[in-house]
Amino acid sequence: MYPAPFEYLRPATIDEAIALLVTHGEDAKILAGGHSLIPAMKLRLAQPRYIVDIGRIRGMSHIRETAGRIVVGAMATHDAIERSALLREKCPLLPETAGHIGDVQVRNKGTIGGSLAHADPAGDWPAAVLALDADIELAGPRGRRTVKADGFFVDLLTTATAPDEVLVEIRVPITSAKVAYEKTEQKASGFAIAGVAVVVEQGGVRVGVTGVAAKAYRAKAVERALAGQSAPTAEGIARAAALAAERVEALGDIHASPEYRLHLAEVNTARALRRAYGN
Structure with a gap:
């Protein structure tokens, strides 16, 4: 059409x-x-x-380290993020997640800012920026403001971006290699039926989930269950992963029922946690 x-x-x-x-x-x-x-x-x-x-505006596709943070321009393509040596060394969750997006053609043209602003409930980037506790910078007629990733995704295809604002940058922390992204995808499109991103830090873990509900979310019950544990047991990970969709109203469509999405949230959370912790 x-x-x-x-x-x-x-x-x-x-x-x-x-x-x-x-x-x-x-x-x-x-x-x-x-x-x-x-x-x-x-x-x-x-x-x-x-x-x-905005595709021809200069200075919006950078990937650089600034003041101990990694700054990614909104027009950085999935492919550029996947191939970035800086990100592979200092924020490996981003290139790992990028490699799960669509196919080569999509990764060469699609951008991280466009994907986040669209807020598709099956998109991959929301899980990653939530797990990284990213700062999202918006520019508008009133100047610039920063929104935490946890407050950026409001509802289905809806974000905190005002109609007169442009998403310009994403800022993420430098992390260790103790990260993982696990995803069950729609085979034709590559969109997530359930995707889980994990970042393990000293004394804690952050878990972002996409594809399951109307918006991506932090699995905070999982995070609380593993708080203070640097090397949880397999049993501890399983118990925590069972909380991945606690109080979540799951989506249902031709690709997966709500019950199946809830099941996949638990399964992929366990897989991502095991890999990030090295179990």
Whole structure:
């Protein structure tokens, strides 16, 4: 199907992009890599009157270390993240997660910022940024502000980003290699039916879950169960993983029933924890 008619706008700077969003309000949508917006437009699930293409704005695809944190520009592609030597050394969960996304064509064009802003409940990046306790920087007419990943995902396809704001950067901590991402995927699309990201740190663990509910979430009951344990037993991991979907209302569709998603959340949490802890 063809998209509904729209006007194409191509700002040269972030400030120009923000000005266009202010002018056109909710009639405008940002185009990054296009792998979320364009399919929705072709199905006419999204019918924006204005497309604001930020793909040619310079300085939005960086991956660098700054003040003890890793800073990733919103326009960094999945492929660039997967191949980054800096990330493989200092934040290995990001390249591992990138390798699970779609196929080579998707990874070469799709961007981390576009994926996070779209907030697809089956996307991979939300689990990773939650497990990393990332800071997400937004730019708008009122200046810039930072939103913690745990407060960024609001509901199905909904984030804390205002209609006149642009997601510009993601900041994550430097971590050890004690990380893992385990995923059960839809075979045709590669989207997550249940994906679990784990980051083990001294004295604790963070667990992000995607694909199971209407939005990605931190499995805080799992984190509490393992708090203070540097080398939990296999039995301890199993008991903690059983809490992965505690009080979660799971999605159900043609790919998986709610019950199956809840089961996969537990299974993939156990797998990710075992691998991250080295069990």
